Amino acid sequence: MSRESSSRDQWSHLSGIVWQLASRVGLVVGLSLLIGWIAGNMGWWLALGLGTYLLLQLRNLWELDRWVRFRSVLHPPDFSGPWGELTAVIARIYRRKQFHKQRVANLLREFRRLTSGMPDGAALLGQHNELLWFNQKAERWLGLRRKRDVGIRIENLVRYPAFVQYLERGDFTHSVTVLQQGVQQHWLSIHLVQAEGSKQKLLIVRDVTHEIRIEAMRKDFVANASHELRSPLTVISGYLDALADDTELEETWKEPVREMRRQSERMRILIDELLQLSRLENSGELTDNQRVDVCGLLSLLRKDVLSLARRPAEINLQLDTDVCLSGAETELQSVFANLISNAVKYTPPEGRVDIRWWRDSEGAHLSVADTGIGIAAEDLPRLTERFYRVDAGRSRDLGGFGLGLAIVKHALQRHDATLTIDSELGKGSKFTCHFPPERITARAYPAVAGN
């Protein structure tokens, strides 16, 4: 039954009760007047009739009021007529309310049972980030206490600086990972979820210690293996170089030695790139910030490309600003060199590469655009993954391992910078690095024309 039709029913019921009461009053008045007319003194009989009737109504009202107040323990009064109907209407409203209350209580109980068995911690925050509710896991991992902490703002309870910054930033697309110090170290991943239009937030917390340890083991393994491979490879390359220089080497061995030298050089590049990547991943925040002359670096890189035998016909460099960056020179050089070398590798000889360095209110930007083979939209999100190559065969032929853009991504992250990629298959690609204003430093000496 709809809410509208049930309230209409109640109204018609109530008007029926009022009508019954009015007709009873009419009957009392009529009878009193008749008795008064027969016995004489109509006024007294009318007063007596109405007074008695009023007393009866007051008694009913008193009983109804007592029942309404103590209805959970008392039975409904046994009235007849309009009072009986009024009692039935109230009892029905009360039963419906009880039913809904019970349903909400059941739902809440079920919700509590489910959330207490959840593998993740969960907490509900109010409009001002005050703690409204939390489950057992959140209690354990975040050190919350049921009676004491409800109503207190979460930043006063969970004080990890990374979490407080995350909360202040208000961008909850990703989670934040914090290290919990204690008898045992734990890594916690905290994610806030805010439904559209809602002022409340759901905080989800997970213990990611195991994942972080596995990731650290993987990184260590790659770094150690690469390191250990380096020495034997140096020895092998040394012997191969000696063999290649040997004038008495038999003709049949010359081509195999040349191929072995090519492959050992490829291996050296792979090991260097792996070591570079693991250094970027394992070193903490950048502490040693130098003034990096981007214009000078780009001019040198362009010169290197111009000296290549196989390259696109046009390599343009447009320097719209001469500002420098504050950061690690080797890392930034590696970023620019990787982007430029990719543009050169994946652009045919008749194509063009445009390098541009400029500054605006959002910071400083470097773009490397080419008119090469381009990249399909579905490959774009995976480009910066390690060893991801759109066309593995082609990339291998061009000397690539799919590590270049992973190095670019990590080095840029360490400089608080981001990378955007625009590309269209068959038309070309544009890779742009965006550096925040805090990374910009002025030149220490007058700029030299870079083009």
Ligand code: ADP
């Ligand atoms: P690689 O050493 O194989 O070039 P990268 O990590 O630098 O590895 O690049 C990953 C993949 O992205 C490449 O294999 C290539 O398929 C694609 N790619 C990178 N830059 C370009 C570009 N400028 N034009 C077309 N494809 C590109």
